[in-house]
Amino acid sequence: MSQEEAKQNLEDIEKPNQVQNNIQQKEGEQQNQDGKQLSPEEELKLKEKKAKKALNAKIYDLQKKLSRGIQVISQTEAKTPEELFSFKEATSNLFVLHFGIGEEADYVTVRDYVNSVAGAHKLTVFPGLGYGYIQFDDVKKAEQTINSLERFEQIENCHYKDLTYEKKIRPSFFLYAKCKLTDICQNKNNDFPEASRKVDAPGLLFQEEFITQDYEKLIMEEIDKKEWNKLAKRKVQHYGYEFLYGINSINKDNKKDPIPDFLNNLMQKISKEVIKGEQPELDQLTINDYYPGDGIAPHFDTHSPFEEKIVIVSLNSGVVMSFKSYKNEEKHLFLPPRSILVLSGEVRYAWFHSIASRKVDKVEGDFNFRRRRVSLTFRTVQFKPCRCAYPFFCEDQGYDPVTMKKNNPLLPRDYHAKDDSTKVVAPKSEEEQKILDEVQQVNTDGKPTNLEQKYVYEVYEKIAPHFSHTRYNPWPKIESFLKGLEPGSLVADIGCGNGKYLDCHNGDIYMIGTDRSENLISLARNRGEDIQVFSADSLKLPWVSSKFDNAISIAVIHHFSTPELRIHAIKEILRILRVGGEALIYVWAFEQTEKSFSEQDVFVPWNLQNKYEDEKVVKGEVKPNTDIQINEAKQSVVYKRYYHVFKKGELEELISRIPNCKINDSYYDHANWAVKIEKISE
Numbered sequence: 007m008s009q010e011e012a013k014q015n016l017e018d019i020e021k022p023n024q025v026q027n028n029i030q031q032k033e034g035e036q037q038n039q040d041g042k043q044l045s046p047e048e049e050l051k052l053k054e055k056k057a058k059k060a061l062n063a064k065i066y067d068l069q070k071k072l073s074r075g076i077q078v079i080s081q082t083e084a085k086t087p088e089e090l091f092s093f094k095e096a097t098s099n100l101f102v103l104h105f106g107i108g109e110e111a112d113y114v115t116v117r118d119y120v121n122s123v124a125g126a127h128k129l130t131v132f133p134g135l136g137y138g139y140i141q142f143d144d145v146k147k148a149e150q151t152i153n154s155l156e157r158f159e160q161i162e163n164c165h166y167k168d169l170t171y172e173k174k175i176r177p178s179f180f181l182y183a184k185c186k187l188t189d190i191c192q193n194k195n196n197d198f199p200e201a202s203r204k205v206d207a208p209g210l211l212f213q214e215e216f217i218t219q220d221y222e223k224l225i226m227e228e229i230d231k232k233e234w235n236k237l238a239k240r241k242v243q244h245y246g247y248e249f250l251y252g253i254n255s256i257n258k259d260n261k262k263d264p265i266p267d268f269l270n271n272l273m274q275k276i277s278k279e280v281i282k283g284e285q286p287e288l289d290q291l292t293i294n295d296y297y298p299g300d301g302i303a304p305h306f307d308t309h310s311p312f313e314e315k316i317v318i319v320s321l322n323s324g325v326v327m328s329f330k331s332y333k334n335e336e337k338h339l340f341l342p343p344r345s346i347l348v349l350s351g352e353v354r355y356a357w358f359h360s361i362a363s364r365k366v367d368k369v370e371g372d373f374n375f376r377r378r379r380v381s382l383t384f385r386t387v388q389f390k391p392c393r394c395a396y397p398f399f400c401e402d403q404g405y406d407p408v409t410m411k412k413n414n415p416l417l418p419r420d421y422h423a424k425d426d427s428t429k430v431v432a433p434k435s436e437e438e439q440k441i442l443d444e445v446q447q448v449n450t451d452g453k454p455t456n457l458e459q460k461y462v463y464e465v466y467e468k469i470a471p472h473f474s475h476t477r478y479n480p481w482p483k484i485e486s487f488l489k490g491l492e493p494g495s496l497v498a499d500i501g502c503g504n505g506k507y508l509d510c511h512n513g514d515i516y517m518i519g520t521d522r523s524e525n526l527i528s529l530a531r532n533r534g535e536d537i538q539v540f541s542a543d544s545l546k547l548p549w550v551s552s553k554f555d556n557a558i559s560i561a562v563i564h565h566f567s568t569p570e571l572r573i574h575a576i577k578e579i580l581r582i583l584r585v586g587g588e589a590l591i592y593v594w595a596f597e598q599t600e601k602s603f604s605e606q607d608v609f610v611p612w613n614l615q616n617k618y619e620d621e622k623v624v625k626g627e628v629k630p631n632t633d634i635q636i637n638e639a640k641q642s643v644v645y646k647r648y649y650h651v652f653k654k655g656e657l658e659e660l661i662s663r664i665p666n667c668k669i670n671d672s673y674y675d676h677a678n679w680a681v682k683i684e685k686i687s688e
């Protein structure tokens with residue numbers, strides 16, 4: 007059945023009220039359209055026709071769901087079912103679509119069913135997406151599973167069974183046999199890390215079964231008798247002091263309801279075993295209520311409002327908490343119910359912690375399905391400034407983790423590091439020249455080359471935290487462009503870096519950022535709960551066409567190594583804009599006063615301070631993928647970023663080659679050439 011036929015069939019099906027009417031007609035009272043009685047033969051034909059239509063509608067519906075699933079998972083460009091279903095060879099993998107996996111019941115149902123018909127297999131799910139795949143060691147087992155299912159003969163490759171019909175729970179089970187694993191799991195965003203029950207991080211203490219099950223039950227009951235405050239993503243209760251979410255601090259002048267008495271036993275145990283007189287007693291409590299799928303964005307608790315030790319007790323369900331150091335070390339710890347987690351020292355002051363928004367976690371080879379989880383976060387309110395050993399994350403010592411804008415003279419001198427690129431750019435090395443010659447000779451075809459991969463993307467991933475610390479002041483002209491936009495505008499920040507432009511507007515536009523560097527994206531995400539950012543390539547944005555009112559592309563286009571790619575990137579900006587929408591584009595200028603370039607394709611050094619670098623790289627024991635130099639005098643490791651610096655008029659010339667836009671303004675600002683372009687037609 008072609009897509010067209012399927013659509014036609016779907017359209018042929020009666021409208022819901024007609025179906026309803028037909029059901030209300032009793033057996034034997036079938037009438038034709040003129041109201042005449044039907045003969046038994048005619049009746050049978052009509053029934054068959056209806057059954058066929060209903061079946062086709064169901065198939066069409068399943069096909070649509072399946073094609074959406076495959077598109078999400080594989081990020082393929084295929085748009086029609088024909089394109090998606092065009093795999094020819096059978097493999098030992100099955101694609102599974104069961105409308106709602108992520109719930110424990112779904113997972114167990116599918117796993118047990120496959121076990122019963124074909125035995126050993128590996129089932130992988132993409133929680134929240136409702137799709138997954140099964141790997142067998144043998145193509146026969148995949149076929150055996152397929153053959154055990156009901157079959158819709160009309161559609162090759164599609165097989166369906168309502169596994170859970172009897173149990174009357176939601177998901178169905180739907181297999182697509184002939185898919186290649188590479189087609190469905192290329193996108194690493196679909197997979198997620200495995201956690202352990204024990205991790206080492208400096209300052210992290212963790213203990214399972216800190217309280218009994220009975221006590222846990224009692225606390226849960228008492229908590230639910232109290233009133234919850236609703237946040238955008240979860241519910242909370244606060245005791246001791248008022249908590250202010252906008253600035254992630256507490257109102258020290260507003261002492262509220264004391265921590266409730268039913269927590270006395272727990273507080274005493276913590277006092278004796280954890281606090282041990284090392285800081286004043288805990289006097290502030292935040293209770294968070296999470297349902298499967300809820301999470302908390304990466305953050306570290308603000309330094310100054312609280313003393314060092316932060317204590318988190320988990321109730322009712324396990325969850326994985328992820329930790330990330332400023333050196334991008336990542337650890338994933340499973341917090342079972344009734345466990346206690348204590349954060350102090352480096353992990354408290356300088357690591358991010360987060361809970362990913364999903365319904366299931368992978369823990370030491372098993373899935374842990376989340377249930378409702380309630381966490382108790384105890385802190386001690388601090389009445390003195392923070393003098394921790396981590397000034398680069400300490401708002402009391404000059405750094406504002408929310409806005410990243412403060413510039414406090416108390417910081418160590420090297421802290422607010424300047425952009426460390428040297429003033430005169432050295433001639434290219436042989437390797438740099440070679441890679442540049444290579445990419446400029448091939449047809450770049452809208453895909454990033456080796457050069458962007460090695461000298462742009464990988465370098466930004468590496469230098470992200472350090473880079474981010476040097477990028478905290480929005481430039482005034484860009485800020486005023488954003489502040490001047492129509493209220494309600496949807497604005498894309500393409501190549502948003504640490505997100506410094508995502509929160510410098512008046513709050514009445516809606517901004518979404520993308521950047522190729524996942525490390526920069528995590529830093530951007532840390533700016534606040536309202537920040538919307540995604541990792542994506544500027545050559546292939548994940549947005550549908552013509553929906554954005556505006557876009558900004560600041561310091562991005564100069565990182566592409568060929569004119570074709572630069573044009574491609576600009577066309578991609580125009581693609582997502584609506585007709586009449588305007589974009590602001592900035593690129594580095596060849597004409598500069600601070601730097602002097604002798605040519606336009608340059609490799610600009612970045613001195614990554616040793617404190618941001620792996621010790622092993624600093625000592626020369628490990629070499630990263632990109633070529634680096636160790637600069638002992640400056641205590642740094644030198645990475646190089648590729649730029650094509652633009653001569654006056656060059657950006658305008660590129661844009662003149664794109665038919666559906668016009669230039670509204672162009673100017674020179676902060677050693678960049680800037681243009682405002684408007685989309686004039688689709």
Ligand SMILES: O=C(O)CCC(=O)C(=O)O
Pocket residue numbers: 292294302307318359381383
């Ligand atoms: O719920 C948790 O386990 C963590 C809560 C948290 O990190 C916070 O409220 O700052």
Ligand SMILES: [Fe+2]
Pocket residue numbers: 305306307359
């Ligand atoms: Fe926290």
Ligand SMILES: [Zn+2]
Pocket residue numbers: 309310355392393394395396399400401402
């Ligand atoms: Zn501090």
